[in-house]
Amino acid sequence: MNITNDILYIGVVDNKLDLFEGQYKIPNGISYNSYLIIDDKIALMDTVEINYKDEWIDKLESSLKGRSIDYLIIHHMEPDHSSNIIEIVNKYPNITLVASKQAFIMMNNFFDYEFNNKIIVKEGDSLSLGKHKLVFISASMVHWPEVIMSYDSYDKVLFSADAFGTFGVNINSWNDEARRYYFGIVGKYGEQVKALLMKIKDLNINYICSLHGPILNKNIQNYLTLYNKWSNYECEDDGVTIAYTSMYGNTRQAALLLKEKLHQEGIKKVSIYDLIRDDIFEAVSSAFRYSTLILATTTYNGDIFPTMKHFIQYLSDRNYQKRNIGFIENGSWAPIANKRMKELFSDLKNIHYLNINVRILSSLNDISIKQIEMLKEEILNERRR
Numbered sequence: 019m020n021i022t023n024d025i026l027y028i029g030v031v032d033n034k035l036d037l038f039e040g041q042y043k044i045p046n047g048i049s050y051n052s053y054l055i056i057d058d059k060i061a062l063m064d065t066v067e068i069n070y071k072d073e074w075i076d077k078l079e080s081s082l083k084g085r086s087i088d089y090l091i092i093h094h095m096e097p098d099h100s101s102n103i104i105e106i107v108n109k110y111p112n113i114t115l116v117a118s119k120q121a122f123i124m125m126n127n128f129f130d131y132e133f134n135n136k137i138i139v140k141e142g143d144s145l146s147l148g149k150h151k152l153v154f155i156s157a158s159m160v161h162w163p164e165v166i167m168s169y170d171s172y173d174k175v176l177f178s179a180d181a182f183g184t185f186g187v188n189i190n191s192w193n194d195e196a197r198r199y200y201f202g203i204v205g206k207y208g209e210q211v212k213a214l215l216m217k218i219k220d221l222n223i224n225y226i227c228s229l230h231g232p233i234l235n236k237n238i239q240n241y242l243t244l245y246n247k248w249s250n251y252e253c254e255d256d257g258v259t260i261a262y263t264s265m266y267g268n269t270r271q272a273a274l275l276l277k278e279k280l281h282q283e284g285i286k287k288v289s290i291y292d293l294i295r296d297d298i299f300e301a302v303s304s305a306f307r308y309s310t311l312i313l314a315t316t317t318y319n320g321d322i323f324p325t326m327k328h329f330i331q332y333l334s335d336r337n338y339q340k341r342n343i344g345f346i347e348n349g350s351w352a353p354i355a356n357k358r359m360k361e362l363f364s365d366l367k368n369i370h371y372l373n374i375n376v377r378i379l380s381s382l383n384d385i386s387i388k389q390i391e392m393l394k395e396e397i398l399n400e401r402r403r
């Protein structure tokens with residue numbers, strides 16, 4: 019598939035993998051993107067995941083139409099993109115590998131192989147292919163430390179490594195799939211993403227070619243704006259995420275009651291997640307999307323229900339901040355879940371805790387229903403501030 023006259027897409031789709039990086043559910047699959055720039059010299063931009071070698075090599079060979087490859091540009095060493103490097107070097111022995119210094123160290127670690135033809139590039143270095151000239155941009159920690167991006171000034175293409183990538187294939191909502199992907203893999207590294215955005219802000223970009231998901235060629239500013247928001251940990255929407263665990267359905271009932279009350283007040287942007295049964299990383303993504311997070315769980319073994327603990331850890335690992343957080347606890351004796359949940363957030367900055375803490379003693383009663391009403395009122399007041 020041609021992206022421009024000289025740039026071809028030769029990526030593959032993985033519909034077999036259940037968990038990306040061993041943890042993220044990908045019910046709509048994922049693509050491993052790879053590109054070719056055909057010029058006086060030919061550059062191959064990254065390889066694909068090892069299981070898709072044959073399909074990818076077929077695409078590569080038919081696109082080359084008998085020519086050879088001069089350069090393999092390695093933007094990122096994570097195996098979903100790098101695991102066919104040896105295959106390519108064996109197939110095209112005169113090829114020159116182009117990557118960051120740290121990427122070459124990783125190559126030795128992954129493959130225990132000494133590459134002869136290599137060019138180490140760093141921020142600002144360039145490589146001429148003919149008409150096309152690639153300028154390299156260091157993007158450390160977006161997503162690994164060795165990452166580089168490249169910008170082709172001829173067709174105004176940013177080869178962005180994992181950045182601006184998404185889970186899924188033929189996706190309905192770029193925002194949803196890209197957000198889940200972003201906060202899954204680089205949520206912790208907001209500062210590094212901000213640094214990258216500063217570097218690319220003056221580039222004239224017609225296409226963003228990421229290593230996953232669609233090629234972006236319209237409304238480029240929209241994607242940059244979202245990345246700016248995400249890297250600054252700002253919410254996208256004034257909405258509410260309710261995340262709960264429930265052992266016998268009573269905590270669930272409280273969570274649903276709060277959702278219903280918010281809906282009755284006209285608040286439509288409310289997402290609710292059963293952290294055991296739903297995709298917990300969808301819940302993480304929603305928590306970063308909306309301005310308010312309500313957590314509801316049970317007291318369990320003198321602590322809180324383990325899955326809620328994991329959920330808070332996932333948020334904490336990703337520098338969760340700049341949100342309102344409220345708590346609902348359930349306990350048949352000695353309830354302490356609200357206190358414990360708040361303690362688990364104690365290392366995080368810029369969190370505003372709602373004043374109303376709901377306490378359920380086994381099941382909802384008039385007192386706890388009244389507390390949920392008050393919590394709803396406080397959420398509404400926060401929205402009006």
Ligand code: FEO
Nearest residue numbers: 096098161180229
């Ligand atoms: Fe798609 Fe960080 O690899």
